[in-house]
Amino acid sequence: MIRCTRxxxxxxSPKPDTGEMDDFDAKLANECAxxxxxxxxxxxxxxxxxxxxxRIEGSWIRFFPTxxxxxxxxxxxxxxxxxxCLMLICVGTQLSAADITASAVGAGMRVKKIDSTNEFxxxxxxxxxxxxxxxxxxxxxxxxxxxxxxxxxxVVANVDKAYTQFFLSGLSLLTNFSGKTYPKSDNxxxxxxxxxxxxxxxxxxxxxxPQIEKLRQIMAHYRQLCSYVWPTLSSxxxxxxxxxxxxAKLRWMLTQLGDLKSQAADAYRDAIYDPNxxxxxxxxxxxxxxxxxxxxxxxxxxxxxxTPYQRVTQMQVTLWRWLxxxxxxxxxxxxxxxxxYQLHVVDNNVDVLSMRIIVGNSLTxxxxxxxxxxQFTVNPxxxxxxxxxxxxxxxxxxxxxGYLARQGFQLRKPSAxxxxxxxxxxxxxxxxxxxxxxxxxxxxGNALGKFRFSIPNNDAIYLHDTPAKSLFxxxxxxxxxxxxxxxxxxxxxxxxxxxxxxxxxxxLEHSLNRNTPSYFRIVNPIAVFVDYHTTWVDEDGLLQxxxxxxxxxxxxxxxxxxxxxxxxxxxxxxx
Numbered sequence: 001m002i003r004c005t006r007x008x009x010x011x012x013s014p015k016p017d018t019g020e021m022d023d024f025d026a027k028l029a030n031e032c033a034x035x036x037x038x039x040x041x042x043x044x045x046x047x048x049x050x051x052x053x054x055r056i057e058g059s060w061i062r063f064f065p066t067x068x069x070x071x072x073x074x075x076x077x078x079x080x081x082x083x084x085c086l087m088l089i090c091v092g093t094q095l096s097a098a099d100i101t102a103s104a105v106g107a108g109m110r111v112k113k114i115d116s117t118n119e120f121x122x123x124x125x126x127x128x129x130x131x132x133x134x135x136x137x138x139x140x141x142x143x144x145x146x147x148x149x150x151x152x153x154x155v156v157a158n159v160d161k162a163y164t165q166f167f168l169s170g171l172s173l174l175t176n177f178s179g180k181t182y183p184k185s186d187n188x189x190x191x192x193x194x195x196x197x198x199x200x201x202x203x204x205x206x207x208x209x210p211q212i213e214k215l216r217q218i219m220a221h222y223r224q225l226c227s228y229v230w231p232t233l234s235s236x237x238x239x240x241x242x243x244x245x246x247x248a249k250l251r252w253m254l255t256q257l258g259d260l261k262s263q264a265a266d267a268y269r270d271a272i273y274d275p276n277x278x279x280x281x282x283x284x285x286x287x288x289x290x291x292x293x294x295x296x297x298x299x300x301x302x303x304x305x306x307t308p309y310q311r312v313t314q315m316q317v318t319l320w321r322w323l324x325x326x327x328x329x330x331x332x333x334x335x336x337x338x339x340x341y342q343l344h345v346v347d348n349n350v351d352v353l354s355m356r357i358i359v360g361n362s363l364t365x366x367x368x369x370x371x372x373x374x375q376f377t378v379n380p381x382x383x384x385x386x387x388x389x390x391x392x393x394x395x396x397x398x399x400x401x402g403y404l405a406r407q408g409f410q411l412r413k414p415s416a417x418x419x420x421x422x423x424x425x426x427x428x429x430x431x432x433x434x435x436x437x438x439x440x441x442x443x444x445g446n447a448l449g450k451f452r453f454s455i456p457n458n459d460a461i462y463l464h465d466t467p468a469k470s471l472f473x474x475x476x477x478x479x480x481x482x483x484x485x486x487x488x489x490x491x492x493x494x495x496x497x498x499x500x501x502x503x504x505x506x507x508l509e510h511s512l513n514r515n516t517p518s519y520f521r522i523v524n525p526i527a528v529f530v531d532y533h534t535t536w537v538d539e540d541g542l543l544q545x546x547x548x549x550x551x552x553x554x555x556x557x558x559x560x561x562x563x564x565x566x567x568x569x570x571x572x573x574x575x
Contacts, residue, residue, distance in 0.1 A: 022575045026092035044379060121189050121198070122163045127156045139205060142216050144316040145170040164189060174205065178323040202327065206319065207327045210349060214537035219315050224258055225308035235301045237274040247273045250281075250296075253304055258542070259284040287565065289340075289546045291475055311545070316534045317553045323523070325370070325529060332499070333527035334492075336484060338366055339534045339546040341477040343463075343486065345495050351539070353495055358466070358477045358485040365550045366482050368532055371455045372525035373463075376493065378511040379442035380452040385460065388481060389438055398426045405538070408443050411436035442515050450512075451489040455528050465489040478549050485531075496522060 119125075122133040128304040140146070151162045164186045171182035183189050183201065192198040206212050231249045238247060248271040254260035260280035285292045286305045296304075332347040338359050345353035360366035384393060397403045404421050411419035413436045424432070440446055449465025459482065466485040471477065486492060497503060502523045511518035534546050534553055548554065 005397065020309055024114045053287070119190060119193075120160045120488065121186065121193055122160050123156055130199075132202050133163065135199070136163075136202045138172050139202065140167070142219055142316065143170070143174075143319055145173060161186075174323055177320060180323070180327075204327050206322050207325050207329050209322075209329060211537060212319070212322055213539065215318060215543075218537060218543050219312055222308045222312045222315070226312065228256070228308075230305075230307040230309075232305050233296065233301050235298050237295065238277075240273055240278075243268075243271045244273075244275045245271055247271050247277065250304075251277060254280040254284060257284065258309060259287070259564055276291075287542055287544055289475060289544075311543075313557065314545070314553060315535045317556050318533045320556055321531055321533055325531070333529060334529065337532045337536070338530065338532050339549050340536070340544070343484070343492075345492070351489075353491050355486060355488040355491060356472045356477065357487065358471055358479050360480050360482040361478045362479045363480075364552060366461060366480070366484060366530065367457070367459050369455075369457050369459075369461070369530045371457050371528050371530075373453055373455060373496065373522055373528055374525045375454040375519060375521050376496065377452040377454070378508070378520070379450065379515055380446070380448045380464070380517055381442060382440040382447045383437055384440070384447075385481070389433070393438070394426070394429060397429065401426055404429075404438070407445050408441040410439055410441060412439045413437065419430075442517060449489065451486075453486075453489070453492065461530075463489075463492070494528065499524060499526065 109258070120127075121131055122136075147162075147166050151159060151166070153159050153162065156571065165191070166187070168184065171184070175182055176182065182205075189198060192201055231253060233246065233250060233253070236246075238244075248267075251260065251270050254277065255262050260276065262284075281296065282292040282294045283302065284304070287295075288300075290299050293300075329346075332345070335344045335346055336342075336357065337344075341357050341359060343353075343355050343357045344351050393404060393409075402422070409421055411421065411424075412430055418439075419432075419436060421429075445467060447464075447466070449467055451465045453463040455462055461483055463484045463486055468485075469487075471479060471485075472487045497505070497508070500522055503520055507518075508520070511520075525548055532550070532552050534548050536544050538544050
C-alpha cells in the first residue's frame with residue numbers, strides 16, 4: 001500500500017530582524033504573519049517537503065512574484081497566499097541551511113550545516129529547495145504515490161537522499177505501468193542535474209496538454225473538500241416549497257461541487273426546495289452523464305454520495321491513463337474516450353471536431369489501443385464475424401425466413417459467382433457456410449453505413465458509419481460488438497481530406513455516387529488513441545464524470561495500489 005501518515009503543525013509568526021525594514025519588507029512581514037492558516041493548508045498538501053512548516057530567522061528578504069507563477073497552475077486561488085509564502089521561503093531566499101529552523105511533526109529541529117562539497121539533486125548548495133522539487137512532489141501526490149514513511153530529517157543531505165529514493169521508486173511504478181523508460185539511479189539524476197535537464201524530465205512525465213493541467217487544478221479543490229464529513233442522501237421526491245433538513249444538506253453539497261452558486265447563508269431558506277436546486281440537480285446530472293430529470297433518482301443519489309476522497313482517487317486513475325500516451329503528443333490526432341462515448345479530433349491542442357459514438361458493450365468491450373487511421377472505404381461491404389453469424393443472424397433468419405436476403409446478404413467465395421440467399425431455406429445455411437462467406441453488400445441497410453475507417457489492430461476493430469442514427473440519442477451507448485460507430489463520419493472524412501492532398505476530390509465524389517466499394521489510402525496516417533477516462537474537464541472548465549462501464553478503473557486502482565492519505569474526515573480511508 002502506498003500511503004503516508006501525516007500530522008498537522010502550525011506556522012509560527014515570523015519575527016522581523018532588529019534592523020529597520022523598508023515599506024516593502026514591513027508590508028511583507030505583516031502579510032506573512034497573518035497567513036499562517038493558508039500556509040499550513042499548503043504544507044498539508046505537500047507535507048513531505050522537508051520539516052514543514054519552515055520559519056525564517058535572521059533577516060527579511062525581498063520576494064519576486066514571478067518566481068511563484070509556475071506553481072499556481074495546480075492549486076486553487078484560496079491557497080495563493082500560502083504558495084507565495086512557500087516560494088518566499090523556498091525560492092526567493094538565498095539563506096544558508098543554518099538560517100532555517102524546521103518544525104517536523106511537532107518537534108523542532110535545526111538543519112545542520114551544509115557540506116559545500118556535496119552535490120544535491122533536489123536542493124541547491126545553500127540548502128534551498130529547487131522549484132522542480134516542488135513540481136516533482138506535487139506530481140507524485142497527484143498520481144497517488146506517497147512515501148511509505150514521512151520524510152522528516154534535520155540534515156538536508158538525508159532529505160535529498162530520501163527524495164531521490166522516493167522519486168526513483170515512483171518512476172519504477174510508472175515504468176511498470178506505461179512501459180516508458182525513466183531514470184533508474186541517482187547517478188542518472190545527477191547527470192540530468194548537471195545538464196540542466198531534470199526539471200524538463202519531471203515536466204515531461206505526463207503529456208503536455210491543457211486537459212491534464214485543468215484536471216490537476218480540480219483535484220486540488222476536491223482535496224479541500226476532503227476536510228469535510230461528506231453527507232449522505234437518500235432517494236425521495238421533493239416538491240417546490242418543501243422544507244426539510246435534507247434539502248439544506250442537498251443545497252450544501254451542490255454548492256461545494258460547483259453545481260449551485262454560493263449565496264449568503266440563511267438557515268431557514270437553505271432548507272427550502274426551490275427552482276434553483278432543481279436546476280442545480282440537472283446541472284449535476286449533466287456533468288455525470290445522467291438523464292437530466294432534476295429529481296433525486298437512485299443514480300443521482302449514488303453520484304452525490306460519492307465522497308470527494310473517492311473522486312480524487314478516480315482522477316488519479318485518469319492521470320495514470322495519461323501516462324500510457326506518448327510524450328509529447330502528436331500535433332494532430334483522434335482521441336476516443338470510451339466511457340464518455342465521444343470522439344474528438346485534436347489539431348495543435350485545439351478540439352476541431354467532436355461527435356457522439358457507440359462503443360462495445362460490457363460483454364464485447366472495445367479494446368484500448370494506440371494506432372493510426374490508414375485507410376477509409378466508401379460504400380463498404382460487411383463480413384460479420386462468426387460469433388455474430390451464429391448467435392444473431394442465423395437465429396434471426398430462422399425466425400424470419402428471408403431476413404438475410406432482405407438485408408442485402410450474399411454467400412461468396414473466391415473465383416465464384418456470389419450466391420443469392422433469396423431461395424435458400426434457413427436450415428441449409430449452416431452447411432453452406434463451410435464453403436462460403438456471409439457478406440452484406442453496400443446499401444442503405446449495410447451495418448457499416450456509407451463509410452468505414454481502418455485502424456490497424458489485432459482485434460478487427462474499426463470506425464464506421466451506421467444506419468441506426470437514433471441510437472446516438474441514448475445516454476448509455478455501450479451497444480456494439482466492439483467496433484466504434486460514428487455519429488458524424490462525414491465530418492471525420494472532411495478532416496482527413498484537409499490533411500491529405502494526395503486524395504482527389506473528384507475521385508471521392510465519383511465514389512460517393514456509386515454503390516460499389518472504393519478504397520482510399522491515407523498517405524499521412526493520423527494517430528488514433530482509444531482510451532478510457534471516467535473523469536475529464538470540459539471546455540467550460542467543469543469536471544465531467546462517467547460510469548466505469550467496463551470496470552477498468554478498479555483494475556488500475558488494484559494494479560497500482562493507488563491509496564490516498566488525506567487529512568480530515570477521510571484520513572486513512574482507502575477506496
